[in-house]
Amino acid sequence: MLKLQDKKSALERSVRVSVLFAVPILVGLLTHAVGLDRQQVISCSIFMVIIMATLLFWKFRLAIAFVGIGALMGSNVLSLPTFLRECKLDVILFLVGMMVTVGVLKELGLFTWIIQSVIGVPGMTGSRFVAITVVLGAFMACAVDEVTSIVFVATLIFQVCDTLKVRPVPFVIIAVMGTNVGSSGTMLGNPVGILIGQNSTPPLRFIDFLMWSFPIMLVTLAFTMGILMWWFRKDIALLSERLEARRQLGLGLGPLVQVPYRRGLAILVGMILFIASHHHLEARLGLAPNTVLIVAPLVIAGFLMMWRHERSRHYIEADVEWWTLLFFMMLFAVAGTLEETHVTEKVSDYFGHLFGDQPSLLAPVIIGVSAIGSAFVDNIVFAAVFLPVVDKLEQTPLVWALVQGTCLGGNITMIGSTANIVALGMLEKRYRTSIRFFEWLKIGAVVGAVTCLISWGGIALLSPYMPTVEQRRQQAGTHTAVQPAHEEDAKAGSIHIDEGAGADQTDLRSQPGR
Amino acid sequence: MAMQNNVDIKFSSLLRPSQIICQTEQTVRDALLLEILRLLAYERGIGNVDEAYEAVLAREKDVPTIVGPGIAMPHAKLEALDEIVVAVATSRNGIVYDSGQPDNLIKLIILTLAPKHAPGAYLQSVSCVAKICQDPTTAEVVSSLPTREKVWNFFDEGGVALPDHLRARDIMDPIEVKLLEHDTLERAIDLFVRHRLSELPVVDKDGDLIGVVSTHELLRVCLPEYILWMDDLTPIMNFEPFAEILRKESQTWLTEIMTDEYAIVRVDEPAVQVAKQITRERTNWAYVLQGKRLVGVVSLETFLSKILRE
Numbered sequence: 001m002l003k004l005q006d007k008k009s010a011l012e013r014s015v016r017v018s019v020l021f022a023v024p025i026l027v028g029l030l031t032h033a034v035g036l037d038r039q040q041v042i043s044c045s046i047f048m049v050i051i052m053a054t055l056l057f058w059k060f061r062l063a064i065a066f067v068g069i070g071a072l073m074g075s076n077v078l079s080l081p082t083f084l085r086e087c088k089l090d091v092i093l094f095l096v097g098m099m100v101t102v103g104v105l106k107e108l109g110l111f112t113w114i115i116q117s118v119i120g121v122p123g124m125t126g127s128r129f130v131a132i133t134v135v136l137g138a139f140m141a142c143a144v145d146e147v148t149s150i151v152f153v154a155t156l157i158f159q160v161c162d163t164l165k166v167r168p169v170p171f172v173i174i175a176v177m178g179t180n181v182g183s184s185g186t187m188l189g190n191p192v193g194i195l196i197g198q199n200s201t202p203p204l205r206f207i208d209f210l211m212w213s214f215p216i217m218l219v220t221l222a223f224t225m226g227i228l229m230w231w232f233r234k235d236i237a238l239l240s241e242r243l244e245a246r247r248q249l250g251l252g253l254g255p256l257v258q259v260p261y262r263r264g265l266a267i268l269v270g271m272i273l274f275i276a277s278h279h280h281l282e283a284r285l286g287l288a289p290n291t292v293l294i295v296a297p298l299v300i301a302g303f304l305m306m307w308r309h310e311r312s313r314h315y316i317e318a319d320v321e322w323w324t325l326l327f328f329m330m331l332f333a334v335a336g337t338l339e340e341t342h343v344t345e346k347v348s349d350y351f352g353h354l355f356g357d358q359p360s361l362l363a364p365v366i367i368g369v370s371a372i373g374s375a376f377v378d379n380i381v382f383a384a385v386f387l388p389v390v391d392k393l394e395q396t397p398l399v400w401a402l403v404q405g406t407c408l409g410g411n412i413t414m415i416g417s418t419a420n421i422v423a424l425g426m427l428e429k430r431y432r433t434s435i436r437f438f439e440w441l442k443i444g445a446v447v448g449a450v451t452c453l454i455s456w457g458g459i460a461l462l463s464p465y466m467p468t469v470e471q472r473r474q475q476a477g478t479h480t481a482v483q484p485a486h487e488e489d490a491k492a493g494s495i496h497i498d499e500g501a502g503a504d505q506t507d508l509r510s511q512p513g514r
Numbered sequence: 515m516a517m518q519n520n521v522d523i524k525f526s527s528l529l530r531p532s533q534i535i536c537q538t539e540q541t542v543r544d545a546l547l548l549e550i551l552r553l554l555a556y557e558r559g560i561g562n563v564d565e566a567y568e569a570v571l572a573r574e575k576d577v578p579t580i581v582g583p584g585i586a587m588p589h590a591k592l593e594a595l596d597e598i599v600v601a602v603a604t605s606r607n608g609i610v611y612d613s614g615q616p617d618n619l620i621k622l623i624i625l626t627l628a629p630k631h632a633p634g635a636y637l638q639s640v641s642c643v644a645k646i647c648q649d650p651t652t653a654e655v656v657s658s659l660p661t662r663e664k665v666w667n668f669f670d671e672g673g674v675a676l677p678d679h680l681r682a683r684d685i686m687d688p689i690e691v692k693l694l695e696h697d698t699l700e701r702a703i704d705l706f707v708r709h710r711l712s713e714l715p716v717v718d719k720d721g722d723l724i725g726v727v728s729t730h731e732l733l734r735v736c737l738p739e740y741i742l743w744m745d746d747l748t749p750i751m752n753f754e755p756f757a758e759i760l761r762k763e764s765q766t767w768l769t770e771i772m773t774d775e776y777a778i779v780r781v782d783e784p785a786v787q788v789a790k791q792i793t794r795e796r797t798n799w800a801y802v803l804q805g806k807r808l809v810g811v812v813s814l815e816t817f818l819s820k821i822l823r824e
Contacts, residue, residue: 107745115740155739165769249765254738255755260746311745432775 016056024048036343039077043337046072047385050334051377055415062323065330078337086336087329090294091195095145095328096320097297098188101271102148103319104304107311110264111152114140118156119253126239127229130174133157134225137175138182138217143272146183146190146419147321150176154426159254164242168427169435170235174228176423177411177447181224183419184407184455185217186210187293188275191328191418192383192406200399201391202472203289205279212400212466216458220408220451227450231443271300324418328380335384344385348392357393359463363401364456366390370405371452375412375444382406396472397463404455412448414440525642526670528600531662532557535603543611543620544571547588550601550625557601560627561594570625578612581640584619584653586611589626589636598639599627602665604657621657622647637785637820641684646672680785685820686802686810692717695724699759699766702727713799715808716772722806725772726799735759735771778803781810785821788812 028045036044046068053064072078105111118132133153140149153175161168183189187197187209197204229236246253278292285292305312338344355361366386373382383406390398410417414424414435428434467475533554540546548567555563569590573579581587601624608619626639646652646669659665691709693702693716705714706729713728736755759766777791777800788800792814800817802810 106743109744109746109749112740112744159738159740163770251762251765251770252758255736255741255758257741257749257754259744259749 020049020052020056023052036346037341039075040341040343040346042075042077043072043334043341044343046077047334047338050331051381054378054381055376062327062330065327065334069330069333072334072337077341078333082336082340083333086333086340088195088199088332088336089329090290091191091198091332092325092329094194094198094294094297095191095325097299097301098145098148099320100301100315101267101297101304102144103315104301104308104311105144105264105268106319107308108264108267109259109261110268113259113261113264115152115156115159116254116256116259119159120256123247124243124253126236126241126243129160129239129243130171130229130232130236131225133171133175134178134221134228137179138185138221141179141182141189141419142185142214142217143188143268145188146179146417147422149182150179150419150423151426153179154423158426158430160239163253164239164246166239166242167235168431169433169439170232171239172423172427173435173440173443174232176420177224177228177444178221179419180407180410180417181217181221181451183410183417184220184404185214188272190407191380193403195332195380195383196387196399196403196406198290198294199387202469202475204399204472205290206276206293207279209403210276212462213403216400216404216455216462219458220454223450223454224411224447227447228443231446267300267304271297274300331378331381332384335381338385339388344388345392348389351389352393357395359395359397360460362393362395363397363459363463366398366401367405367408367452367456367459370402371409371412371448374406374409375416375448379406379410379417382409394469396466396469397459400459400462400466401456404459405452408448408451408455411451412441412444413437414444416444524670525600525639525646525672526666528598528639529602529666529669530557531666533599533601534662534665535601536662536665537606537657537660538603540605541607541609543574543609546603546605546609546623547571547574547625550603550623554599554601554625554627558599560599561592566590566592566627578614580612580615580618580620581644582647582653583650584608584621584657585624585643585647586620586622587624587626587636587640587643589628589639591628591630591632591636593630595627595629597629598632600639601625602669604659604665606657608657620653622653637680637684641680680821681781682779682783682785682788682800682802682812683781683810685785685788685817686781686812687816689715689808689811692808693727693768695719695768697768698764699732699768699771700763702768702771703732703763706732713776713797715776715801715811716768717808720806721808723778723801723803723808725769725774726776726801727768727772731771731773732759776801779812780804785817788817789821792817 024045027048028041031041031044050061050065050068054061057064069078069083073080073083114136118129118136121128121132133156136156137149137153140152143149154172157168157171157175161171183193187193187204187206193209193213197206197209274296275293278290278296281287281292282289301315305315308315351362351365355365370379370382370386373386383402386402386406390402407417410420414420414437424435535546535550535553538546538549540549547570548563551560551563551566551570554560555566560566569592570588573590574588579587579589603623603625605619605621605623608621610616611620611623612618624639624643626636628636628639649655656665656668659668691705691711691714693705693714695716695718697716702714705711712730713726715723716725716727718724736759737750738755741750741755775795777788777795777797779787779791779800779802781802781804791800792798792812798814800812801808802812
């Protein structure tokens with residue numbers, strides 16, 4: 001019996017290894033056939049190796065990414081300075097600052113207070129619980145990123161489901177989908193947001209997300225909630241029934257204690273205000289765009305570590321997800337290689353050739369492609385690769401289409417976003433149960449399709465009011481013009497500023513929303 | 515005969531008529547045990563008799579090995595052996611085997627010596643003899659047989675083979691403390707404290723196991739994960755979450771804290787399944803079921819003691 005199992009797993013491993021190398025080789029041959037040069041073929045193939053590794057050998061993804069970077073450098077496709085520039089240390093440091101701050105907030109009891117506030121709600125019903133879960137997941141994602149949000153919301157769900165003895169799976173799916181939708185609302189919601197915001201040309205501001213993405217998020221969230229409530233109506237009815245029975249016995253959903261939450265809440269609100277005001281501070285101080293945005297979490301984390309110096313090492317070592325961040329760095333560098341070797345330019349030209357330059361046509365294509373791509377590949381990979389393509393098309397609505405597509409596509413499959421994987425891991429660890437791929441896919445496809453359609457409608461509706469790329473360049477350029485020295489700094493790092501535009505591009509930008 | 519070759523070995527084949535002392539006049543337990551060991555040393559070769567004698571007595575000192583009315587099964591594990599060796603002694607009048615049970619006169623003594631590297635060998639032997647001696651008058655009947663050959667025939671006609679492996683039933687203990695499904699948290703806490711147990715099974719009216727309540731789970735209910743996140747213990751310094759649980763303990767049904775994650779084994783499953791389930795479920799207890807009915811329990815301590823030391 002054991003031997004049979006060994007043989008089966010050995011066969012499965014061999015198939016996986018074969019696929020890991022066969023697909024990139026196939027991609028290499030295809031790209032060579034369509035006329036890409038040697039460097040482009042190598043960068044495409046190694047990128048595909050890393051993508052396949054994340055799908056087939058999840059635990060080895062970082063190791064394979066390290067080797068992939070080595071292969072790119074060894075084949076002279078990626079140089080060390082390009083690697084250092086493209087691994088987007090600014091995004092990584094931003095995430096480090098956020099993770100440390102969240103670690104401190106957790107210890108200060110802020111999240112305990114939030115969970116207690118929910119389980120202490122009088123007259124709780126199943127529908128009310130689902131509504132709170134969806135909204136809480138979404139808004140916490142907006143404030144402290146999707147992964148942090150789902151960790152806390154899943155804990156709330158486990159507490160309620162354990163107490164009421166109901167199946168947690170539907171409620172985990174509900175929370176994850178609310179969180180993924182909410183993550184498109186702000187720049188902090190998803191690593192994709194900070195990646196796109198910081199690396200699009202010119203960079204997007206925090207306020208841009210609040211103006212153009214947040215309203216769409218609210219509408220998609222409302223529809224998502226409606227769909228989920230209908231889809232899981234039986235489970236919600238059972239929850240209501242159990243809640244009522246428990247209420248009649250005078251029992252709550254868990255112990256409630258007095259939590260000194262005010263310090264944590266003040267820090268969180270202060271951090272969000274600090275980040276939200278980055279554009280004004282940068283303008284006043286004459287700093288390059290998004291300098292304050294990137295530095296704010298680090299500065300706050302620094303102060304918090306000084307305050308709680310005896311725990312500072314713990315915050316850095318335990319609360320920062322170094323494994324994920326290192327993987328992001330490698331992915332960014334590999335994706336940057338595609339840009340460096342002009343592969344993304346070719347894809348962009350192909351898109352332009354195929355769909356013209358009409359945002360009304362391109363926006364749904366970008367949303368659809370990025371949503372489907374993000375459903376099967378980590379959305380940050382997709383964003384990193386697709387951002388240069390979208391940037392080249394020089395139309396503001398398309399950047400928002402990419403934000404929406406990559407965030408909403410995460411709902412389609414159970415591996416679509418980091419939040420899904422984290423929640424599933426928690427579920428598996430606690431209940432030793434897992435969700436079947438198709439159980440998720442059925443509702444995921446419905447929610448994904450509806451939310452993508454809504455976001456397409458939202459972008460179409462808002463695009464006439466969106467600033468053109470040229471207008472954004474001017475906004476970004478007003479406070480960098482007085483400090484030309486920053487231009488060099490920005491080029492050395494990955495903070496992008498106005499690099500000038502050709503006359504033909506100016507023609508395109510004169511249209512609304514471009 | 516090595517342990518792994520026990521398939522279809524009849525119990526009587528472990529024994530020769532020459533290894534039987536029939537209707538002994540000896541009345542002192544230790545002297546009789548020494549006599550049996552000397553006989554075995556002569557007949558089968560068991561190494562150093564004094565060492566074997568000390569090992570048998572040491573085991574008796576721990577817990578006397580009386581297994582039924584009038585029957586004792588002394589045993590020991592010896593380095594010198596590589597197979598199970600059995601000897602039998604009968605006493606017409608019976609001997610006082612355990613000073614704590616002077617009325618239980620032992621008339622049938624079955625001495626088992628097993629190789630040191632054979633976990634559970636003794637229990638296999640006990641399991642086998644238990645089948646032969648199901649009748650409570652067995653000791654009386656065997657001790658009345660006048661010759662070695664007739665005693666040997668008794669075991670041979672029993673026809674029972676040494677089991678190939680131990681089963682869960684061979685190592686389980688009976689359930690002494692359990693909770694019923696309609697009990698409250700109050701009763702569970704009382705039993706935990708009174709019996710100093712860390713886990714209690716919960717059964718329904720038919721005796722079917724429906725869950726387990728553990729002190730660990732109770733603690734988890736009092737201190738859920740969201741409270742443990744906090745670094746500052748001030749809000750719970752006076753056990754506030756516990757106070758809330760205590761206030762409602764008489765209204766809280768066991769199902770609130772009952773878990774369905776526990777180790778179970780079927781009564782006829784190999785005893786090694788107990789080890790597997792205890793390890794897999796990361797617990798200290800495995801519950802033994804017949805159908806759905808709870809019939810016994812094996813603690814990790816019992817398992818280690820019975821398999822590795824007996």
